[in-house]
Amino acid sequence: MSEFTSNDLDRLTDAAxxxxxxxGDVKAFETLYKRYSTPASGVxxxxxxxxxxxHAAEDIYQDVWAKxxxxxDRYSEDAxxxxxxxxxxxxxxxxYLKKRGKKIEDMELDTQQxxxxxxxxxxxxxxxxxxxxxxTSLEECVTILQKAINSLPFPQxxxxxLQQDTNMTLNDIGNLLEVPRxxxxxxxxxxxxxxxxxxPPECLEA
Amino acid sequence: MDQDELHLEAELxxxxxxYQKVSSQSVSQEVDERILNLARNKTxxxxxxxxxxxRAPITRGQISTFATVAALAxxxxxxxxxxxxxxxxxxxxxxxxxxxxxxxxxxxDELSEQIKKALTTVSELxxxxxxxxxxxxxxxxxxxxxxxxxxxxxxxxxKLEAAGDTEEAQEMRELTGKLQKIxxxxxxxxxxxxxxDQ
Numbered sequence: 001m002s003e004f005t006s007n008d009l010d011r012l013t014d015a016a017x018x019x020x021x022x023x024g025d026v027k028a029f030e031t032l033y034k035r036y037s038t039p040a041s042g043v044x045x046x047x048x049x050x051x052x053x054x055h056a057a058e059d060i061y062q063d064v065w066a067k068x069x070x071x072x073d074r075y076s077e078d079a080x081x082x083x084x085x086x087x088x089x090x091x092x093x094x095x096y097l098k099k100r101g102k103k104i105e106d107m108e109l110d111t112q113q114x115x116x117x118x119x120x121x122x123x124x125x126x127x128x129x130x131x132x133x134x135x136t137s138l139e140e141c142v143t144i145l146q147k148a149i150n151s152l153p154f155p156q157x158x159x160x161x162l163q164q165d166t167n168m169t170l171n172d173i174g175n176l177l178e179v180p181r182x183x184x185x186x187x188x189x190x191x192x193x194x195x196x197x198x199x200p201p202e203c204l205e206a
Numbered sequence: 207m208d209q210d211e212l213h214l215e216a217e218l219x220x221x222x223x224x225y226q227k228v229s230s231q232s233v234s235q236e237v238d239e240r241i242l243n244l245a246r247n248k249t250x251x252x253x254x255x256x257x258x259x260x261r262a263p264i265t266r267g268q269i270s271t272f273a274t275v276a277a278l279a280x281x282x283x284x285x286x287x288x289x290x291x292x293x294x295x296x297x298x299x300x301x302x303x304x305x306x307x308x309x310x311x312x313x314x315d316e317l318s319e320q321i322k323k324a325l326t327t328v329s330e331l332x333x334x335x336x337x338x339x340x341x342x343x344x345x346x347x348x349x350x351x352x353x354x355x356x357x358x359x360x361x362x363x364x365k366l367e368a369a370g371d372t373e374e375a376q377e378m379r380e381l382t383g384k385l386q387k388i389x390x391x392x393x394x395x396x397x398x399x400x401x402x403d404q
Contacts, residue, residue, distance in 0.1 A: 021245065021249070025249075026245055029242075029245040030245070033238075033242065037238060039229065039230040039231070039232050040230075041230070042226075044232070044233060045228055045230035045231070048230075048231060054231060058234070058237060061233060061237065062237055062241060065241040065244070066244055069244045069248050138227065141224055141227075142224060142228055145221070145225065145228065146228055149225075160221075163218055164218070164221065164222055164225045185211065185214065188214060189214055192214065192218060192221070195221060196217075203224060204224065205220070
């Protein structure tokens with residue numbers, strides 16, 4: 001069906017590609033898929049953080065795309081494709097966690113502190129300056145950030161990841177998660193406070 | 207946006223550069239292929255599916271309905287073939303106008319009418335399942351009338367041929383042959399069975 005060249009398709013928006021796929025243009029889907037499957041898209045990072053399990057992340061990733069392909073007949077441009085994509089993803093992640101018996105309350109409490117062993121915390125400098133080690137390496141900051149994000153309760157982690165990866169507004173995130181805007185704001189505030197608490201200042205100020 | 211929100215946004219922006227440095231794992235090629243194949247299959251299915259006009263996924267119910275309709279169509283074709291003696295196509299078992307005219311020409315009006323009636327009965331038999339009660343009853347009725355007159359049909363064919371109506375004679379013989387087949391289906395020994403005695 002496609003009389004569009006690869007260059008033409010590259011210029012189309014995600015939603016336009018999805019609509020062309022809906023009309024039977026598989027090349028349009030391939031172009032769209034490429035946008036979301038490269039490491040630069042951060043999709044797998046998002047899912048890995050969300051589920052805190054790289055294997056589960058790959059399973060849910062497949063599940064998300066399978067759902068998008070199967071429901072492509074009903075796709076409409078009500079929201080941007082990115083919003084739609086992340087909504088499907090978060091719903092799938094939530095279902096997965098629910099199936100594993102995780103309740104939202106449990107996830108609130110589940111801070112995975114046990115993942116962060118003593119040696120790790122000893123290496124983090126005291127924000128007041130009594131640092132056992134001087135942290136200047138970028139890699140170390142990245143590692144600390146990873147662990148800090150993983151230590152956030154699920155709802156805070158979820159909001160932070162959406163904000164960082166999609167640049168969505170508070171309203172957009174609220175609509176996507178079907179949670180009031182103020183709740184999103186409060187979750188983000190707690191998330192930032194927690195990261196501030198766990199991260200050496202130089203990592204964030206650099 | 208109030209001060210509080212501006213502050214929150216500024217804090218989040220400080221996290222972003224570091225967050226972007228967290229590497230994102232690659233998806234395996236196998237997973238990529240699986241997803242792309244799913245999309246290819248989806249567009250292929252849209253191509254051939256008669257349900258594609260509804261722009262909805264094919265449900266099990268639709269597949270079941272489609273299979274039932276297809277099966278009924280096949281069975282119907284088979285029944286029609288079965289119901290027609292010798293597997294002839296619909297419309298074969300009627301007397302042509304030229305045959306009727308040829309019979310009238312040799313002044314056998316009464317026989318012509320009898321043949322027409324017989325052929326009408328044969329046509330009606332197409333709506334009944336072979337060897338069903340309805341079919342058996344109709345064939346029995348037909349045989350009561352036609353079997354005693356059967357030799358007349360052969361004679362008529364010969365007369366038509368003698369009168370130069372060879373095509374009509376051939377048609378007469380074919381019709382006679384069809385009647386024979388029906389009778390044989392009902393009773394393999396029909397020539398020696400007197401239906402009037404049953």
